[in-house]
Amino acid sequence: MRASPTGGLFAPRFIRIAGRVMDGAAQFTLDEDEAGRTRLSVEGPLLVSSVGPLDRDLEELNADLGVIDLSGVDAIDTIGAWVMCRLAARHEAEITGAGERAKRLLDAVEGAGNDAEMDPPRDPVWLRVPKAIGELVFDMRGGIIGVVGFLGRILIGLGRLIRRPSTFPMKAMVRQMELVGVSALPIIGLMSFLIGIVIAQQGAVQLEQFGAEALTVNLVGRITLRELGVLMTAIMVAGRSGSAFAAQIGTMKLTEEVDAMRTIGISPAERLVIPRVLACTFMMVLLGFYASVVAIVGGAVVGQVALGIPFFTFLERIQEVVPIHDVWVGLIKAPVFGLIIGLAGCYHGMRVEGNSEQVGLRTTMAVVSAIFAVIVLDAFFAVFFTEIGWG
Amino acid sequence: MDDELHARYSGKPPIVVDGLTNRFGDFAVHDDLSMEVREGEILGVVGGSGTGKSVLMRSIIGLQTPSDGHISVFGRTITGIDPDQDLGVRCRWGVMFQGGALFSTLTVGENVEVPLKQFYPDIAPELRREIARYKVLLSGLPEDAINKFPSELSGGMKKRAGLARALALDPELLFLDEPTAGLDPIGAAAFDSLTKELKETLGLTVFLITHDLDTLYEICDRVAVIADKQVVAVGTIPELIETGHPWIQEYFGGPRGRAAHAAHERSNE
Numbered sequence: 001m002r003a004s005p006t007g008g009l010f011a012p013r014f015i016r017i018a019g020r021v022m023d024g025a026a027q028f029t030l031d032e033d034e035a036g037r038t039r040l041s042v043e044g045p046l047l048v049s050s051v052g053p054l055d056r057d058l059e060e061l062n063a064d065l066g067v068i069d070l071s072g073v074d075a076i077d078t079i080g081a082w083v084m085c086r087l088a089a090r091h092e093a094e095i096t097g098a099g100e101r102a103k104r105l106l107d108a109v110e111g112a113g114n115d116a117e118m119d120p121p122r123d124p125v126w127l128r129v130p131k132a133i134g135e136l137v138f139d140m141r142g143g144i145i146g147v148v149g150f151l152g153r154i155l156i157g158l159g160r161l162i163r164r165p166s167t168f169p170m171k172a173m174v175r176q177m178e179l180v181g182v183s184a185l186p187i188i189g190l191m192s193f194l195i196g197i198v199i200a201q202q203g204a205v206q207l208e209q210f211g212a213e214a215l216t217v218n219l220v221g222r223i224t225l226r227e228l229g230v231l232m233t234a235i236m237v238a239g240r241s242g243s244a245f246a247a248q249i250g251t252m253k254l255t256e257e258v259d260a261m262r263t264i265g266i267s268p269a270e271r272l273v274i275p276r277v278l279a280c281t282f283m284m285v286l287l288g289f290y291a292s293v294v295a296i297v298g299g300a301v302v303g304q305v306a307l308g309i310p311f312f313t314f315l316e317r318i319q320e321v322v323p324i325h326d327v328w329v330g331l332i333k334a335p336v337f338g339l340i341i342g343l344a345g346c347y348h349g350m351r352v353e354g355n356s357e358q359v360g361l362r363t364t365m366a367v368v369s370a371i372f373a374v375i376v377l378d379a380f381f382a383v384f385f386t387e388i389g390w391g
Numbered sequence: 392m393d394d395e396l397h398a399r400y401s402g403k404p405p406i407v408v409d410g411l412t413n414r415f416g417d418f419a420v421h422d423d424l425s426m427e428v429r430e431g432e433i434l435g436v437v438g439g440s441g442t443g444k445s446v447l448m449r450s451i452i453g454l455q456t457p458s459d460g461h462i463s464v465f466g467r468t469i470t471g472i473d474p475d476q477d478l479g480v481r482c483r484w485g486v487m488f489q490g491g492a493l494f495s496t497l498t499v500g501e502n503v504e505v506p507l508k509q510f511y512p513d514i515a516p517e518l519r520r521e522i523a524r525y526k527v528l529l530s531g532l533p534e535d536a537i538n539k540f541p542s543e544l545s546g547g548m549k550k551r552a553g554l555a556r557a558l559a560l561d562p563e564l565l566f567l568d569e570p571t572a573g574l575d576p577i578g579a580a581a582f583d584s585l586t587k588e589l590k591e592t593l594g595l596t597v598f599l600i601t602h603d604l605d606t607l608y609e610i611c612d613r614v615a616v617i618a619d620k621q622v623v624a625v626g627t628i629p630e631l632i633e634t635g636h637p638w639i640q641e642y643f644g645g646p647r648g649r650a651a652h653a654a655h656e657r658s659n660e
Binding site: 049056078079082101108109 | 482496511514518540560592
């Protein structure tokens with residue numbers, strides 16, 4: 001609110017009551033004192049709980065105040081004092097009638113001043129956008145250096161562990177294998193079983209049009225062992241374990257546990273990253289194969305129920321129609337995917353800095369980048385294996 | 392004018408703890424603990440590590456449901472309520488946790504605004520920012536700290552920012568959990584005088600957990616000693632020493648206790 005020339009238009013006994021008259025709310029009246037100055041008299045409590053509406057009404061006030069009379073104020077805290085002090089400074093008005101406590105608070109508040117900029121300076125949009133893009137580019141450079149450095153540290157750590165096998169964190173790795181592998185068995189089994197059912201059932205519907213329902217066996221066997229078993233497992237492991245790696249290591253970074261390890265001479269790469277990455281790589285092989293087998297069982301159940309192919313005949317036919325190199329394709333891809341998931345999780349976990357928001361952000365990035373890399377690589381693998389004659 | 396703020400609870404002790412028992416499994420931290428905090432005083436709470444000073448504070452502010460006993464703050468019963476329940480007294484106290492417990496995704500200024508926004512949404516955003524800024528300065532932080540994130544602050548600054556947030560609503564009651572722990576002696580002394588100054592200007596009642604003997608001598612009106620699962624004595628330091636309790640003797644009679652006493656004597660001269 002500014003000092004306004006219309007202030008002079010007020011009649012000498014003009015009175016305005018604050019709009020919201022309620023129990024315990026502060027109110028004000030305007031009049032003129034003996035010296036002809038506009039006087040604002042405030043009544044009621046000036047507390048954090050009551051000062052909000054009053055402040056809004058004072059903002060709208062269109063008068064040139066000379067005196068602020070606080071003799072009607074029955075309670076005041078620093079926030080009320082702040083509002084009055086600000087009002088007085090803006091109108092260059094004098095504060096009168098303040099009680100002992102009010103005076104003390106007004107003095108305390110006055111010392112703080114109010115000239116500083118509260119909001120951080122913000123660039124205009126044509127500067128902000130290029131700046132953000134530039135920062136992104138520099139971040140990307142830092143990211144590439146970070147990834148390479150991270151891989152280097154792991155390789156050095158692995159080399160050291162191979163030279164001194166007694167220091168290998170076996171216990172941590174077994175624990176991680178349990179978390180990544182064993183405890184994932186039910187969910188991955190259920191998922192694969194359902195996928196097997198869907199492929200067999202949908203495949204049979206389509207193949208029926210050509211009178212080739214018997215080929216459902218080929219479809220289920222080959223697609224699960226070559227592609228879907230491993231791919232779906234990779235996505236599940238990325239969501240279950242990749243995210244857990246990032247969140248665990250990220251939280252350990254925030255609580256300075258990682259720094260504490262370093263000062264004791266334990267390399268976080270050796271103790272935290274390598275067990276997780278190795279466990280993830282190894283367990284992906286087993287989980288991928290397990291998922292394929294369960295999916296085939298799911299297909300066989302559909303065969304028995306819907307297609308009239310006996311359960312064990314279905315499994316025997318799988319041996320005949322699926323070439324052994326399909327198994328190899330799955331088994332070769334699985335550890336690579338596991339490695340990527342483990343590395344992405346640990347890398348993003350180690351990059352957490354500052355606050356808890358970063359943990360969430362890095363966890364998301366770990367899962368997204370792992371799944372994306374897995375799918376891209378899967379496409380390369382598909383072309384590659386077909387080219388070398390494992391079609 | 393001076394007593395008007397306190398007229399709301401008219402002379403009754405702001406905190407009354409009666410027969411408090413806290414058990415974790417078979418292990419009792421407090422057993423039939425009773426105490427009172429008087430209006431307008433700084434009450435220091437001392438006790439060995441693990442005697443349940445923080446648990447006592449958590450019980451009083453309703454974060455810990457005690458196994459037994461009754462606690463009331465400003466006449467409101469705290470015991471037996473859900474930690475998330477609306478109490479009607481939460482806007483009348485401020486709590487400073489040991490590590491500051493700042494919201495790490497908000498700047499210091501925004502941290503101070505949180506309680507204001509929560510309890511009094513009708514305060515205009517501009518005024519709210521000004522109040523936050525004032526409280527940050529009041530707690531002894533430099534101007535440029537307002538826009539910093541907690542991760543950019545030192546341990547001592549985090550404590551001050553925690554204090555600023557605790558003071559956001561002009562509380563009548565302030566809980567401080569080890570405010571000077573981890574501060575350098577100069578910073579600790581400055582924090583002590585700040586606490587005293589705030590108590591005098593704002594008319595605060597302060598519940599202060601500390602290990603710092605200098606703090607006890609310099610600013611505490613009374614000291615409560617927790618030992619043997621109870622408050623064994625409450626009073627000024629000379630009164631405590633007269634009780635002859637072995638732990639108190641050791642606490643104030645040890646080399647650090649004597650040094651703090653001597654320093655206090657010197658500063659009084």
